Amino acid sequence: MSPPAPGRRRAGRGGSRGTRTGPTTRRERPVPHPPSAAPPPPTGAAALPERPAPSVELHVRTGAAGWEAGGHAGTAARTGPPAALVLARSAASLRRPDARGEDQLWESAHWTSPLCPLAAPATELVVSWNADVPRGCWLRVEVLATRSDGRRTPWLPLADWAATDEDIAPASAAPTGDDVVTADTDTLAVRAAAAARGLRITALRLRLTLCRRPGSTAVPAVRRLAVAAAALPERETVPPSPPGPASGVELSVPPLSQYAHEGRYPHYNGGGAAWCSPTSLRMVLAAHGRHPDRAALAWVEPGHEDPDVCHAARRTYDHRWGGCGNWPFNTAHAAVHRGMNAVVTRLESLTAAEGLIGAELPLITSQSFEESELPGAGYATAGHLMVVSGFTADGDVVAHDPAGRSRAAVRRVYPRRAFETVWLRTRRTRADGSVGTGSGGVCYVLWPEEADARQRRALAAVGVR
Template identity: 80%
Template sequence: MSDAQPAPATPPAPATAAVSAPTPSVVELHVTKGAAGWSEGVHEGTTARTGPRAALVPGRPSSTLERRDARGAEQRWRSARWTSPEQRLTVPATELVVSWNADVPRGCWVRVEVRATRSDGPRTPWYPVADWAATDEDIAPASAEPARDDATAMDTDTLAVRADAAAGGVRLTAFRVRLTLCRRPGARAAPAVRRLAVMASAVPDRDAPPPSPPGEASGVELAVPPLSQYAHEGRYPHYNGGGAAWCSPASLRMVLAAFGRHPERSALAWVEPGHDDPDVCHAARRTFDHRWGGCGNWPFNTAHAASYRDMNAVVTRLESLTAAEGLLAAGLPLITSQSFEEGELPGAGYATAGHLMVLSGFTADGDVVAHDPAGRSRGTVRRVYPRRAFETVWLRTTRRRADGSAGTGSGGICYVLWPEEADARRLRALARVGVG
């Protein structure tokens, strides 16, 4: 679930060499986009917008619903709904994470729900995922209250098979997503969902993922501006306690800035004069989950990233540092999610139950260059972490806490951001990890 913040090509093998079978992937990313993708499914007042900005948009709204607005007042909203076709999974999954890219102007918001088919026969309920808007002026964007059935649970941003059911063999074999597009009565503006991504995975329980050798990104370091979350310590404590918990929005701002995306000056007018890096405060406010109470809701972060001009973003898992190297070699930094005890990641100097940082490069020897927002100043944000230690704390799913109790790991969760103007090399690198 969400983080608990508080080179040259390898030459071909000789024809006579034995070639081992590739390891089956345990991660699938299903993406809906384009006019053709949005034309499928069940439309109840929605339609597919064609052209270069293809999206799911309201047509003639079919109904209304009631929801409190940002001031807490009951408000009736015009709504239109789309339900995806059922998507079968190649590899039955234990987790689903839904993310979306949408243009949501003032007066509008989007509701996201997901339902899965279980391997033992039943379907899950329609689990609410989130009510999301690009700002907090119309609604307070929020994930749904945790919910469960006898084998699965929806918590903040992840639909998962519960541990006891997973041990008994229950898996998720298919899913559908439902989107409800809402706007104030009389509003001329309308929401438009450009991309819907569902990451399904069946990462095995592991405390030590297989090691990977240095690869094509050895010696590659991308130009990422350093930003420290601790520059904002104590600021705006109503957003998850202030900057000390803002690793996710600080990491997001580093990557967006690397791609030349910055908030409009008018969007920063609420930040007190004299604050360093007011864009980090802005990102914290825009990623804050008003139900969960944190800035680390994974799809809220990618949705905010994609609200910038011609930006795309998804939540996915990568299965190795080798996969990450392909993206870095093409000029695409990653934002990775990891948890560890002090000393498990040499050079970090802290422990965390969940932390985001930017994977920005690799040394010539294959160690990881990270822009870690836990650095207390800009000058200490750039770090070099040992390759094996980094891939362990990022890719594992289980761990042992300092007190001896069992903890969890993200299993390779990351945010992948890329600009619409991505060149052919970047697009090929994205396609190799199932992102497009």
């Protein structure tokens, strides 16, 4: 059975897919100021950062007590297991096209969070969620930000999401915002000009709207809602971190190559050559022993290698943006698997990543670089995701990079200093001398419900619960 054709894809958002330019599913943010000078190569002598490390806060709402707080209009806190915010009764209705593009009326209920002040004013927010959304249901995520000048944004839509594409076409909202703050795809950010004037986000509220078909008794449930807030400095270099206790630790992660799917299902982000994010996701889920039900793979053409990756690409596809690299869509899909949890967050160094590796929790990192900046990669990319699966005895990074052309080429060792730079920086100089951006330490953190005490301590150390 073939999958339904997705909605129209926006051109120019998926990046280059050639061998030299590498696999890309991410886009770059506008850069407010050109750098005063090109940075030293990341493999050279350690250099001090141009600005301090980013201030990262992860605010997580979970548990019955967490969901009881805030304003309810048809929603309720379920004590569990698992504890969740659920649609208890229809409180309103709204119209939205269904997966076929036909106008559809939906029952809805919504929850509004209490005001969440930020300890450190932020320039960027990423919202992620874990939800159980049965057929016939979907959810909408919105944010309202308080600015440092005392004004508030309007409610800004971030996404309409469902676990499948059979009821709606899951999609991020079209770019929107005010004169200071903009919401685009998976990120809420202070505009470059406003950030240069010192404006920041100081607090926020979130609104979840839970929807289902009229007359349905299905119950969508949100188990976790997370906001990663960061004040991102403009820096091309980052301080080096010394090898830590995870040196010499390498986790068992099944290698998967996105290029095994090159040319397949091109209506999903151009096909497998651009599927770095879902391929990385499948590697980590497999390491945790999580796989989709065989029935869910019935649409994949028989004989395709690793059909789980095709499935993940379809389920993470953002029908508005036209890519499979929407960060929250990936963690939301991970959390659909039995007993799995996932958030998008930022880490401040490889030392933090070592804490997770030492607890047997591989993570997925987002980075961009020129070919010469990451020795051993063999490609350049404006945005790419890969799995950090361990560290050598010398502290270099063992990565499961889905850009490997075969399974045997997926496992890589990248120099610690180079990897830390291309992952943590927020600004970079491209080969042509123009200025690009970096993710500032973005990563997906996945963990099983049966996580042991050591793993929960490691998660708590990076603010995850």
